[in-house]
Amino acid sequence: MLMSITLFLKWWYGIGWKQEFAKIQKRAVIIAQEMSLTILLKTLFQPWKQLVSYVPKDTSLDDKLRVVFDNLFARCFGFVIRSAVILVGILLIVISVILSVALVVLWPIIPFLPLAFVYLGLFA
């Protein structure tokens, strides 16, 4: 039993704590991958679902302008959607980092928390 407790404490204040640090970055990377942040940034101004119109050679100026407007709209629409997802992704990463950092900071005192709860429950 004593050896088990020693092994646990050795891990908790050693590799366990280090792993919690490493997890901050790992969690952020997973969120970035699942939200496709890199891809969204690279394609930020690309037309939404490649919905683009092409201008035939002998088209009137009005039609040409309309095509330009359509294509611009497809790009703007894509930009808005992607930006929104990027913002959500960044928000999730921020929340994850804050929670993870909090856990890392609290990590060393977690084994002592039961003592604190005893004190709060019986003596405070």
Next chain:
Amino acid sequence: MNVLIKIDFNHPRVKKAYLNGRLSKSIITLLSVLGLLMIGLGVFGLLMGVKLSWLAFIAPCYIFMLAEWWRQELANVLPTHTSQKPEELLDYKILDNFVKSDNDLEDLIRVLEKQMGYRFMLNRLLGSSEIVKSCQLNVTPEDFWSKLINLWEQNYDEDGVDSAHICTALILNSSNAKELLVSANCSEQDILSVLRWYLYVKKTMRTLKERRNSGGIAKDWAAGYTPILNRFGRNLTSEVAYGSVLNRAQNLHKDIIDQMVSIYDSGGRANCALVGEVGVGKTTSVQGFAESLLFGDAPESIKYNQIFLVDTASILSSASAEKLDYIVTSLFLEAYKAKNIILFFPSAEQLFDSGKDKIDLSDTVLPIIQGGRVKTIFSFTPKSWQDLERRKPAAVAALNYQVVQPTTREETLLILENQSMFVEQHYNCLFTYKSLQEVYHLSERYGPDIAMPAKAIAVLESAGRQNPKSLITKELVQKSVEATTGVKLAIAGDEERAELLNLEEKIKQKIVGQTEAVKQVVTALIRSRAGVSNTNKPIGTFLFLGPTGVGKTELSKALARAYFGGEAKIVRVDMNEYITQESVHRLLASGGQTTPTFLDQMRINPFSVVLLDEIEKAHPDIKNVLLQMLDEGVMRDNDNHNISFKDAIIIATSNAGADYIRQNISEAHRNPSVAELTNKLIEDGIFKPEFLNRFDSTIIFSPLTFENLRQIVGIIISELNDKLSSQQLSVELSEGAVDWLAKNGYDAMLGARPLRRLIQQTVETAVSNKILANEVSSGDVIMLSENDLALLQ
């Protein structure tokens, strides 16, 4: 007691392994739920103003710490590599099971029996623990451990030294290893192969649990919509993303996948033609390519590109010829505009077909290929590729082509090990290693007419389908192939052995006077079924020479009836129909005919009696074609596919030389010798020596004697009695009647052939008359004399 492994129970890794053994995912989950409930209870109590509720948070704290420790460390205590001690390098699941510090063979087996790796070795190869229990190890623990480490380093597993490593080391390092291998009916290489197979299965399981980055939710947002493709295609990338395990395919087709990656990343013509026989793994290569685009380290320019398998047949059948151009063009345009699509045409020749009832889309497709901007993969068989080279050289010049070769034996076995996991899961069965080797071996000869590895996979699946919920051994694979092909593969069992030993007598009851011929044919069959004959040749090849009507054809029929399962198992070729040079093409035709050709019949019935009647009449070119069949047991059809004759008895009959036989008998009162007769036939230019030499045996059928004819009468009457037995009637002939039939039923030119006709005309007519006239009743014996028969002639 010979100690093999020493364990220090005070080692931290042993302690951790022990703790892990006491915990499990379900216990941790249960504790976590309890912890959450207590937190809820504590919060509720605090809200209600109960101060003691703080105590409810104590247990969740411990649960959280324990769960974190278990998840991050205890659940997978990997080797530390700090030293080479057993406590550092043994798989932690084994460490947990040791109860003693000094472990001999018996202790070790007790530990191993609970382990998956050890059970895998037993189930797949060794059969039972008895083999391992019989190991005689005269080594020190240090020596044994050093050999075990050596084996582990050569067959590395990141979890540490596994029970499968220990099992292998025990057998291979025992002083009686040779005897153990003999009793397990395997070789050292087999044991190492099964160890490697187990480690591969373990690695695959681990891979399935790992998280893989497949691009996330927005990877396709910059790509266009593909409604036409969705209608006519199948997204291979999605299929790969959801559960396919193609690691081995990726390894085996690595060169082709690398080539494809470089083609699509190079900026040149973005197309690729995969050329290979059906079954070599062209589609699997494309799946491997899809997997590498999705999860591998593909270049950014093609990463997350999706591969769509286009169903060309469905496009062709969906619209009229005029509209097809529009659909195909739209399909390519859609793929081009979507930016991230690679089109895969598995039967690309359909796009370029020309001829009656076929639609040639090459005018539409060719400019697109030449433009090289739409990413495409085309799959061709070598024949269709050659055809395209001849008809559309411009298309061939525009395509980057890759030849996909059939897999070798070793590669096929690796694929079978991989595929067996899926078949086992589907049919709830288990394949032994020997059964996989047998699958490969038998598929080479009896598998469907496709290339490796698909040929072997088809046999593997068939064995699984026919033997659900069972341990599939080599014998079960043989039975499964026997059931599919009708060929007898397993060495003859007791019942069949008895049948074979009586076969000669059984046939002699039907064939009169040809003792030597019967003996030779039966001996060939016995040799084959005892597993001692050359398996790369037909079971037996015989040339029967003799006059008409002496029983040459009848012997073939009797053999088919007695052993092959009936006269339907005779594949009869009347060589009269192959007397011209042009008939060679007809003889080698297979498939696509309204009636099955000779080779079609052989494909369906490889286990049969092939009867080449009147062989002397065949054109010399036909005889040349038959040389390969007689020699190697195979013939190539017009499409260059091999058809096996290795499970057939081939009997060629000829009445060439009949006059010479008769002349010899009348002058010298004996049959000519085989050498005399064959020399005569060669001199007369009927057969060439190289043709006659191809037969295992040439047998001379003597003309029938009067006594032989009397016996034949008896056989035919007994057949008639069999037919009458349903009416409880029988016929009996007087001695005079038998003599009369034997005398009048024989013809010098036609032998005994008229005899059956004469018996029909006389005996059967007499019996019919009596039945119709109500002159006989049930249980009667109809007696017929010479005079009765003479009246009806």
